[in-house]
Amino acid sequence: MLAIVCPGQGAQKPGFLSPWRELPGVAEALASLSEPAGIDLLRHGTESDADTIRDTAVAQPLLVASGIIAASALYQGEGLPSADAFAGHSVGELTAAALAGVLSNEDAMRLVAVRSQAMAKAAAAEPTSMAAVVGGVREDVVATIERHGLRAANINSAAQVVAAGTTAQIAALAQDGPARARVIPLQVAGAFHTPHMAGAREELAAFAPRLRPHDPTVPLISNASGEVISSGARYLELIVDQVAAPVDWEACMATLRDRGVTAMIEVAPAGTLTGLAKRELKGIALANLNTPDDLDAARTLVREHAGAAAAHTAQEN
Numbered sequence: 001m002l003a004i005v006c007p008g009q010g011a012q013k014p015g016f017l018s019p020w021r022e023l024p025g026v027a028e029a030l031a032s033l034s035e036p037a038g039i040d041l042l043r044h045g046t047e048s049d050a051d052t053i054r055d056t057a058v059a060q061p062l063l064v065a066s067g068i069i070a071a072s073a074l075y076q077g078e079g080l081p082s083a084d085a086f087a088g089h090s091v092g093e094l095t096a097a098a099l100a101g102v103l104s105n106e107d108a109m110r111l112v113a114v115r116s117q118a119m120a121k122a123a124a125a126e127p128t129s130m131a132a133v134v135g136g137v138r139e140d141v142v143a144t145i146e147r148h149g150l151r152a153a154n155i156n157s158a159a160q161v162v163a164a165g166t167t168a169q170i171a172a173l174a175q176d177g178p179a180r181a182r183v184i185p186l187q188v189a190g191a192f193h194t195p196h197m198a199g200a201r202e203e204l205a206a207f208a209p210r211l212r213p214h215d216p217t218v219p220l221i222s223n224a225s226g227e228v229i230s231s232g233a234r235y236l237e238l239i240v241d242q243v244a245a246p247v248d249w250e251a252c253m254a255t256l257r258d259r260g261v262t263a264m265i266e267v268a269p270a271g272t273l274t275g276l277a278k279r280e281l282k283g284i285a286l287a288n289l290n291t292p293d294d295l296d297a298a299r300t301l302v303r304e305h306a307g308a309a310a311a312h313t314a315q316e317n
Helices: 026-037 041-046 050-054 056-075 092-099 105-124 138-147 167-175 195-210 232-242 249-258 272-280 292-305 308-316
Strands: 002-006 085-088 128-135 151-157 160-166 181-185 263-267 285-289
Touching (some): 002 092, 002 292, 041 050, 041 056, 050 056, 056 092, 056 263, 085 092, 085 249, 092 105, 128 138, 151 272, 263 272
Parallel strands (some): 002 085
Antiparallel strands (some): 151 160
16 A cells, blocks of 8 residues: 655755756646746745745745645656555645645645745744654653643654744743653744634635535545545545644554555655654655656555555455
8 A cells, every 4th residue: 555645844945846847847837836826936946045935935835836746747657556545744735635636736726825825924923933842751741832831733753742832932841841852943933733823724714615626536634633534525624724723643644554554655855754654654665756866766666555455445345
């Protein structure tokens, strides 16, 4: 069983789309995606500096577009079997929805444009931030986060929880963190996936009815407790709530484990989610699709692992 996963904000690096622009049609595809995104994706993905692409309103559309481009190149003219599941971390769930057929590429870019701008606006209303808490005992970690008035915004793995709240609360956590744990402040300008994003949630809720979602053609796993989404309507409901609710990537990995995943490909800019899988889903085959040089290895993984779940179902029937 093959899962294709899509990274979230923070994975982007200056120039990371430069290798992809050398492929035929990629510059044109990025230009097409730029229109609904409202930004110049090719310029930001090849020329803009780290500070520019750290901006939420730039980073999120850039990440969704890069995942669409990388996955398209993976399957371009190859006749490969589809993946058996898609999942994405935070904004990566919009990428995964496009790859799973829930949203058209255009609608995915329209949605991420509204999402990113709304989240940037909400973040600007009050100085807020996030910090990764690595190690420690989960109960102690969560209790300490809550004692400082913070929220557990991302449950990334058994050993990593991301806290979010005001900058003062994050500073207090760094000074008085959980036992046997490291607190690592993150370079983000917002307490994403917490009630601080309530205004962004309202904007998304107002925009969502303009979209035309479809039921997934391949299982799509939600950040909300690892739920396997069965309808486009349910996807929109969950993705609207997601901006102000925790991302439970640990639950997503548990769902993949329960479904029998044997391989995982992370689309560009890759490495974060396969890194977590290396520790949490031991023994599965992993591939990072960061540049066109990675395509052959990724295609080999698709040929060896994709379609296993469908074949198993057919045998049972």
